[in-house]
Amino acid sequence: MSHQDWLAIILTLKLAGLTTLILLVIGTPLAWWLANTPWCGKPIVEALVALPLVLPPTVLGFYLLIAFAPSSPIAQFWLSLTGGNLAFSFSALVIASVLYSLPFVVQPLQSGFQQVPKALLETAASLGASGLDRFASVAAPLCRSNFLVAITLGFAHTVGEFGVVLMIGGNIPGRTQVLSIALYDRVESLQYSAAHWLAGGLIAFSFIVLCLVYRLNHYRGVDLGNNYSAREQA
Template sequence: MSNDLQALWLTLKLAILTTLILLSISPFIAWWLAKTKNKLRPLFEALVALPLVLPPTVLGFYLLLAFSPNYLPGQIWQSLTGSTLAFSFSGLLVGSIIYSLPFVVQPLQAGFVTLGNKELEAAKTLGMSRWNTIKHIIIPMTKRSFLLAAVMGFAHTLGEFGVVLMIGGNIPGETQVLAISLFEHVEAFEYQQAHQIAGGLLISSLVMLVVIYAFLQNKDAKN
């Protein structure tokens, strides 16, 4: 398998796992941010949104330090697995989860904010369990936000560069994702291969966004 195909597989694997993990943890964060009246909410919202404004290399640098055996997260990981977290696929996954967190949390938070309390109060009055309330009321009423969050998280992970380069380097088959492979081709003046990767990322990202917005528009028209 060529390095580019390995990079494609690694990128898809990273994007899928990152999106699935974020969709499992982000609803709880988004719900708390949407419903809490805690005075510290602006601080937590700022921490979640920080990757949106922080240069990726800055975030990657501090994650690289944290993942090294000289600091507690890296020490714990090495003691449990016998390998380093930095310059590994596991390190890329953790970094991607942190870097893509706001792209999943914020659409969900916006959906939860617009969710009325009448339905939730009615469910509580009828004695519905928390799980049934989530399954039959919250998720159906905010599925647009869930869909948008999933697409944004997946698409954003596909194009990661600065963070993955800092914490993962450029190891074929282990940490070399498509964005890194593209950079490597440009450095080597291999513009044909670079065009193929860049064009593929551009077209796939555009198609995903067109499909999701067309779907949402169709849903709005039906409603």
């Protein structure tokens, strides 16, 4: 592989890692709220979160490109804040990736939080535990595998992004050229040997991720049941 390919790999890992971290910070309280709120407008929020699952990535990328255009208020604010343009930058890739991968983090966490026995949370509340204490001492330990699934899916989905990052970031080597775009670039320039290396690596990575996710899903219900039984006996 060429130096440019390694730059694309490093940039992809950097993008996926930062996106996953941001998604955990944003997605965890959002998933907890969705799992526990009785608000009648909850389905609307859930639909907005899940929209990237059915929306073509180029549609999201197109509207983000318009939102990040130099004359837009968002771009003007970003320019005054950082001194640089937002469109076709690494920061734009991060924002787009956070929006596009949001359901892959929120939905596993929400599913896990909904399976936490309400009796345990009520018991903790009766003992004087605050909402944050109940989350940290009861819900989070019971949902360890959900967090692992969310992290794995969020990271892997970001690695595999193509349409949305191409629309908002373009194909700038060392700056916005991530792995999927580098693969497209190699195929377009008939560099099939390099394309085979990149495509084979993505296939192996995807297979390993899926094996890990299915293994975690297999043991998630068992872990919740065992933890609940242990707490009941205690």
